Amino acid sequence: MKNKIIQLLWIACCISCQSTTEQTPLVAKSTPFKVIVNPQITHQSIAGFGGANRMWGTQSLKPAEATKAFGLGDDELGLSIFRVRLSSNKKDWPIIIEAVKEANKNGVKVLASPWSPPAALKSNNSDVRGSLLPENYKAFKDYINEFIAYMAQNGAKIDVVSIQNEPDWKPTYESCDYTADDFINFLKAPGQIVGAKVAAPESLNFNQSMTNAILSDDVATKNIDIIAGHIYGGGLAPFPLAVQKNKEVWMTEFLLNLNTGNTGAAAWSTYSEAAKWAESIKMLVSIHDAMSNNWNAYIWWYLQRFYSFIGDGEQNTINGSILKRGYAFSHFSKFIRPNFVRIGVETPTTNYLKITAYKKDNQTIVVIINPELFTVKTVQLNGLTAKSATSYQTTETTTLVKTTLAINNNLVEFDIPPTSVTTIVVNN
Incomplete structure (x- = not known):
């Protein structure tokens, strides 16, 4: 009964039952997509x-x-x-x-x-x-x-x-x-x-x-x-x-x-x-x-x-x-x-992604959600003095794919596929 009644609230606002992924071609957006993580700006404790x-x-x-x-x-x-x-x-x-x-x-x-x-x-x-x-x-x-x-x-x-x-x-x-x-x-x-x-x-x-x-x-x-x-x-x-x-x-x-x-x-x-x-x-x-x-x-x-x-x-x-x-x-x-603390993130004026970042001790976590039907190419993660960086990525067809990211001049680059979530673990 609980589930039946709750769902009545969502008839108007839940997503369509049919995905449009198969009907829309994937479009790679212009590069680079520069993201700056600012640990000096702090928000709430988690x-x-x-x-x-x-x-x-x-x-x-x-x-x-x-x-x-x-x-x-x-x-x-x-x-x-x-x-x-x-x-x-x-x-x-x-x-x-x-x-x-x-x-x-x-x-x-x-x-x-x-x-x-x-x-x-x-x-x-x-x-x-x-x-x-x-x-x-x-x-x-x-x-x-x-x-x-x-x-x-x-x-x-x-x-x-x-x-x-x-x-x-x-x-x-x-x-x-x-x-x-x-x-x-x-x-x-x-x-x-x-x-x-x-x-x-x-x-x-x-x-x-x-x-x-x-x-x-x-x-x-x-x-x-x-x-x-x-x-x-x-x-x-x-x-x-x-x-x-x-x-x-x-x-x-x-x-x-x-x-x-x-x-x-x-x-x-x-x-x-x-x-x-x-x-x-x-x-x-x-x-x-x-x-x-x-x-x-x-x-x-x-x-x-x-x-x-x-x-x-x-x-x-x-x-x-x-x-x-x-x-x-x-x-x-x-x-x-x-006890992780959310920290500041700066994104381009035209921002297709949902990005939040968090920090505790010497570790920074960045979560990037792409709700769009296109790839965002060459995302640049800036503002960190990183010793290592690892990404975990999930899409409709892949689950928590782990990748070691190369760090060049404290900058990490990667692509964000359509309708995906990516967590970047940065060890400073």
Whole structure:
């Protein structure tokens, strides 16, 4: 139900199901394409890139899949954030313990999001819709604290908790309605959430009026650590007030699956690899845009699903196998680790590429996405004192092709093929 309803939002804005790659000749653009990386210009610190556990039922990430999702070895994706559900029913809590412990073992931050408080604390005594009664604000904080403590007692650490998933979306499944004033009053009410950082409001399309209202209240602001939200239908923009208040900005959920969640839609397995890859490029561009807006984290929806990073055995996928979209995501997640800092990039006035750069210690990472249907020839990477440079490139037909780049007078040159993502690892 979750997938079906979410996809209704994207009928108008998802890409065409048919790729135009085969119909458009490739055109090499004029050379050179000069890019200057400037480590002296610094932006946000990166908290990580992640994906979500299955949220309902008894399926949860198993150790073998967790290793592929969180590991940094060959054929592993290096996700550094893992999102799980903080269930309104305590009987569900044990289901996620093993998966959370696997994330902990790999140094992965764990975010727990509730879809609803316990029904007994709400206005309609139901897990669906309704609101948290003000007289039960402290009781819900106590419930969240009990969850954090329970997980810790079982060797599973929760790093961040949200107050509510999509408080401004009114579905017919597990949910709860909040206004900005509700969040403010909840945060200011007696009781404190302890043992984990607090994220809010996780609105459907990162509603700035909601987040700015919370951040404009000094008392509420003291009780929140992370401004969180989703980007269904919009919301990709800078958050200057969050930066001013020294709050991290996390994108905690997004999903693209060629609208296959819609009733009567064609099955995922019926789409061409070209169509799937074109949508993966849209995913990568959304990550680029999030980073360019000074956001600190980007978290995809289910990390194990036929349209996602690791196959689940459905729609002609092999259960537990890494999918093309997972390798595409790893161009960010595997190379740009927590505490890297985004740095300055200068590009030509006519810029066909999506380029961001990051630095930590003596390593610089440059991610280049080409969403166009033509090759960009002889990209020149300048501004680095480089000892070595290696590129990892993925296209519709190739995956993480590794190439050692020649360095001449601190300049590295390479070509960027159409509809591709390239990560350059520079050791200084």
